[in-house]
Amino acid sequence: MKKENMIITTHRRIARDVYEMELEGDLVQETAGPGQFLHILPPLSDSMLLRRPISICKTDKKNSRLTIVYRAEGKGTNQLALAPVESRLDVMGPLGNGFPAADVPAGEHVLLTGGGIGVPPLYDTACNLREKGIELTTVLGFSDKGAVFYEEPFRELGDVYVATEDGSYGTAGFVTDAIAGENLFFDRIFACGPVPMLKALETAYPKARGSISLEERMGCGLGVCLACVCHSREDTDGTDYRKICSDGPVFSWGEVLL
Amino acid sequence: MKKENMIITTHRRIARDVYEMELEGDLVQETAGPGQFLHILPPLSDSMLLRRPISICKTDKKNSRLTIVYRAEGKGTNQLALAPVESRLDVMGPLGNGFPAADVPAGEHVLLTGGGIGVPPLYDTACNLREKGIELTTVLGFSDKGAVFYEEPFRELGDVYVATEDGSYGTAGFVTDAIAGENLFFDRIFACGPVPMLKALETAYPKARGSISLEERMGCGLGVCLACVCHSREDTDGTDYRKICSDGPVFSWGEVLL
Amino acid sequence: MSRMSVSLPGLEMKNPVMPASGCFGFGEEIGALYDLDELGAVALKATTLEPRYGNETPRVAETASGMLNAIGLQNPGLKKVISEKLPPLASRDVPLLANIAGSTMEDYEAVADALSSTGAVGALELNISCPNVKQGGIAFGTDPALAAELTERVKAVSNVPVYVKLSPNTSDITRIAEVVEKAGADGLTLINTLTGMKIDRKTGRPLLANQAGGLSGPAVKPVAIRMVHALRQQTTLPIIGMGGIMEAEDIIEFIMAGADAVAVGTANFTNPFICPELIAELDGILENEQVDHLYDLRAEEAGVR
């Protein structure tokens, strides 16, 4: 883990309120697999104390660069959207434990399921799996056509299905509708997105092998403050928990209570 | 009074921690004589709520421009020092009542006395007086040589004497030492600087005609909040006061309690 | 009734926004910048029986997302307020909330009686929460028995509704609210400032001449929101919420927490045009989100009224 002022090398809007930013810095060398995240201090502000957790979407160790994709939603990410190329960003990372892409045995077929702003970490995961020669299918869910991003990059790595809630693009409905409708086959599933999506997946495929990535409001991002805990599923007396920032954000299928 | 986002047209350091900034905007048309001030919101910050009062140092109505000179001292002025040329500054003004330069009868000789960061409003005053053909002498006081600024511009308008507290430049001592030492003659005196300087002047020349400009921490700058009051000298029951922002910042010699 | 209008005892407001007491004087200066009739109401600077100079300067200091003030209730006194300050305001189409303060209960009674009889003010705001005066003020606001007695006595002499302005400098604001409600208060306004201090690095001593001052601005908004929320669970009295409002979204937060109207203080110093700007911005949000009335923004159980 490093804390450094990374340089913004590219920054552009790729969908409604969604931005892609490339950052350069030493911490890229410390990444340990897809699904880890950065903890970013909103720039151009001196009244925001909390960092924003943003997943690493793509890693390019050779050039010490990585890419993030984020939605300008609240105060902090809207500030982020204003940061000019070549300016510096106060970044901590890499943090957390990502998808166990390294553990996928050859010959398995992996289903990647991403919802909205949960899509980015799956892209790095997809790249990682393809490098190992693992087959994959991707299902992406968005609210509507204007929110869709990264369909093309994923398509270069395998089949892609898109679902939109309002039916303005791809399958009408949720990712689960697309998976069932297309009768998709998989040995393992990696998912990231809103809790209702993750819940629907764990309910639909209770015996699946795989992992989910969770979000929670964070303080430290390091496991110090206990802002980001969740209950483990086998918790008996109410005190067993996981810290999303440092035990996660990726957990085994069924490991935690959603 | 206007509140507008003025454009920074030039910005440079002119002495240790002292900066000169030229601003362009419509409010320049509303200036009504030298010694008024602007109320400037520190840029590049979202945690500072209070504006900073800064005197107008030079007015150029033809080009809708004015100049300010300020010392980067605390948080807000240090932020100001970072503002790049061509960026915009949230400015309210012109505010307050300046030096009664218009009331100086022809033939009088005016002594301008400025201490440290109290010098800037006297420059506009000097220009104004010279335009009317009034003779003037300027005495400027600074802590030391490195703090001296605007000696040359004043010299173009009349005699200039400089005093430094540590004697590293000009007369050693305070402006009062320079005035006494040089045996300066004047019909009227306009002064701006730290309260001890103003007090020393009013004590040394109790019968002088003239005006002083005062500083105080301000809230509104408009006469609303009563942050910036001072006692009037003829106050009998402790309730008579002046608001520095809207009754001042310039007051007649002896009008207020220092 | 428009989507912005709100109706409170003594205050029929076109919109929920009023400048807060002490941050607008008597409307003279800012009244020269825009038409005061655009405002929902105007809360006036505290009036005391006798003229007051207040504390020595410095009286304000900046803090992170906030400011400290120790004005000390400077005002021209009851007589001048009635003869000089109220008449220009009385002719306008905007209700007035007259803030009253004093060192003794008798002071409060005299000011309340006189101001409420002018016909110019819609309601009184009983300031029992000023942290910047030695006598009276905040003592009345932290001792439940005193707060109740004062409210009762002022209610007895007042010809208009009486709002009590509560202090956040207490371990239990619900207790004070409860007793002033029982004593007859027609509404609550909160919060006044939190007591704070800044040290002058150059001298090592408190920067404000009064040493301590009242903290206001966005820094205190969470404290204000929590108190408004807590009181909304306990009472149906109208609540005028304030503390750190800088944007229309802040107003919405107060309304959601349970306020019926809001007051804007410190923000007037950052931007003297803020009140009409907030009113327009808020109306734009309601328009955009197709909300019939401001109060419909509230979650169901939150809206007691």
Next chain:
Amino acid sequence: MSRMSVSLPGLEMKNPVMPASGCFGFGEEIGALYDLDELGAVALKATTLEPRYGNETPRVAETASGMLNAIGLQNPGLKKVISEKLPPLASRDVPLLANIAGSTMEDYEAVADALSSTGAVGALELNISCPNVKQGGIAFGTDPALAAELTERVKAVSNVPVYVKLSPNTSDITRIAEVVEKAGADGLTLINTLTGMKIDRKTGRPLLANQAGGLSGPAVKPVAIRMVHALRQQTTLPIIGMGGIMEAEDIIEFIMAGADAVAVGTANFTNPFICPELIAELDGILENEQVDHLYDLRAEEAGVR
């Protein structure tokens, strides 16, 4: 004695800076980032008799120059703290201030007795000011009689000095300080968090699962400074000051106000390396200004000790 070292009951500190309770866990995670021996001391996360999960999430929210938290005293419980958390810290060269909490006085006694007997902790910090738990916590901190009794009982069982951590959610912190001093407290730490709330614009309801939370960060610094200053006028007990420290100049402000040492909380989240950075920055300032000892920065009359 160096210009930075300070000596407090049970805490011989190389410098005046310690991370604040709850903002550093038990030092495991940040201890991996730098050498904890650089710190003046370490205040540990609150320990309760039984393990606690704390409140549901969301547990934190951002506010202007501040944050709200409602962790709810999550901790592994006394047994595990002694068996797992203390040993790695005990071997280090940095004094520990163990924060203790409970729902009943008996809880506090049991935790105080056990922790103070380990030989690992230099002093106890009696947390009577946590706003995020239903029982105990803050009730002990706002009722003078309870605060005094609890202090007395904990003092009776403790083998190390006892600091009492005070709540700012009170109309009169001097009263609580007075009674806990009489009850035998060896020092005071303040401030804990101010109760606050944020509303979730999307739902219209409180954003934190616990509804209210504790406000910390620079927003509350003026409140903290004023309380430290007020208590310094009243007592010679050592004071550990905290609330909003982000820069070395903030530490100086607390020392000038009368604190003998300081704690840094929220800033550890903004920058986990902050404590050693502040220590170096502060030492640089003393060097620059040729100050023999930190306390010499104080105005003469301010330094009681």
